[in-house]
Amino acid sequence: MKRRNVLTAAGSAALLAACGGGVESDPTPPAEAGASPPAVPPAPPAVPPAVPPAVPPAPPPSVPPADGEPATAALAAALVEGQPLRPLARLRNASVQPGVFEATLTAAPASLELRSGTRTTLWTYNGTLPGPLIELAEGDRVRLRLANRLPQQATTVHWHGMPVPAAQDGNPMDAVRAGSDRAYEFTLPRGSAATYWYHPHVHGSTHEQVFRGLAGALRVRTADDPLPSQLIDLTLMFTDLRLDAAAQVAPNTQRDFTLGREGDRLLVNGSLRPVLTAAPGASHRLRLLNACNARTLRLAFDNHRMTLVATDGGLLGAPVPGLAELLLAPGERAEVVIAFSSDSALRALAYDRGSMMMMGTARPTEMLMRVRVQGTAVSSLTLPATLRPIARLPAPVATQRFVLGHAMGMGGGGMMGGGGMGGGSFTINGRSFAMNRIDTRVRVGATYLWEVVNADTLDHPFHVHGTQFQVIERVRGALRQPAPYLAWKDTVNVARGETVRLLVRLSMPGLRMYHCHILEHEDQGMMGTLLAE
DSSP, X not given: OOEEETTOOOOOOOXXXXXXXXXXXXXXXXXXXXXXXXSSOOOOOSSOOOOOOOOOOOOSOSSOOOXXXXXXXXXXXXXXXXXXXXXXXXXXXXXXSTTEEEEEEEEEEEEEEEETTEEEEEEEEXXXXXXXXXXXXXXXXXXXXXXXXXXSXXXXXXXXXXXXXXGGSOOGGGOBOTTOEEEEEEEOOTTOOEEEEEEOOOTTTHHHHHHTTOOEEEEEEOTTOOSOTTSEEEEEEEEEEOBOTTSSBOOOOHHHHHHOOOOSEEEETTEESOEEEEOTTOEEEEEEEEOOSSOOEEEEETTBOEEEEEETTEEEEEEEEXXXXXEEOTTOEEEEEEEOSSOEEEEEEOBOOBEXXXXXXXXXXXXXEEEEEOSSXXXXXXEESOOOOOOOOOOOSEEEEEEEEEOTTOOTXXXXXXXXXXXXXXXXXXXXXXTTOOOEEEOTTOEEEEEEEEOSSBOEEEEETTOOBEEEEEEETTEEEEOSSOOOBSEEEEOTTOEEEEEEEOOSOEEEEXXXXXXXXXXXXXXXXXXXX
């Protein structure tokens, strides 16, 4: 098998279709087959490095603990900048039977010390922020019990992106009352290895339950992963948090209901601007997860480029090297490989996702995480030239169109009325969500062409439950931009004024949801019900 160096800057023009658009990459042409690429690309810095303040001293180990190892750093002082990057705590498997995973997720308030001497009440799974990492394998039989101990609110657990039966997917129709329990049971099929996440999906309260802390990462592994096992495998889960003067979670404002909530603190694995310590040349597999309510992240490392190896639904057909930046809308995931040759920083670059009612969303560049390079140099790893086959879905049997928009002047004390969230402010095909209505029907196993049209003035990330689709092209006016490569996706950013065409196929029967993944918009009606039969 031909192999390609991790650090090759092989200039693809390309992450627009697979990860939401807006990607810049190195213009250098790809290396010829059989050529030996340079270990370090001589290209100038992809992102102008800002002059950072002094980096706090990092702890001695030059290689961070992999995800799933017990987290040694306490959550106390999570909002103190510059602490070592905390690996996500892992949910313990209570089963001793091979191929079976059993555990309980308890959704309940927890009083956590985010700043020394100050306690903040959050809603958490099993008392951790973010929720514990669930690590599974293809073929596993899974039984996860939800214990709802929230104060007077129903909830569910939605397994975002995962191929689970409709009755086990945490749809809003299947809410679990406060004080009640339910078990989610499913078996993971072959080919499902990917980075996923889990969060509530009860209609009207999803936005609040997530911004109060209910979300966690989930990984499905495969026995025949083609990527080198020596890669340092880390999940970086991005959330944002807004506290009031008393250090409690602040409620939403009218602006939040209109534009979607963006917290004033961007966290990585629950910490503020942590420090990742890396050995020179050590290759990392970073699983990037945007779990924010509404914030789109335009991610870039100072002086380093990334190689994209996976999107929402798992590995690509081949690595895409030389990426200077990567756009992740809420709900999206991506996996990149990167080797650090010098100190760096991960930044969320400036991004504008539109405006509404004379309110804008433009944000300046923010620093997310520092990278301190120290210790003994190691050799960079190489990646396979191919990762797995991805075939284009068959020709569609029909075209279905979904127009994303909003209805003005609906009142009800919500977005247009002031004071709280109202129903029906945001729409798909002119209608807001109704629990007892089926909006779209498909035949199980058949392929459909979905045209998702954003007629609004804000970007809307579009998510489909229970399947992985393929982005075919993006259209803006007379400009058509085909997807540069095939990838499996369950969430795609649809920019204002843009149409995104998808090939969609449902393989299991039942009711599924499709919706905007700005959670305030979802809760205010930008959601529909799909019946696969």
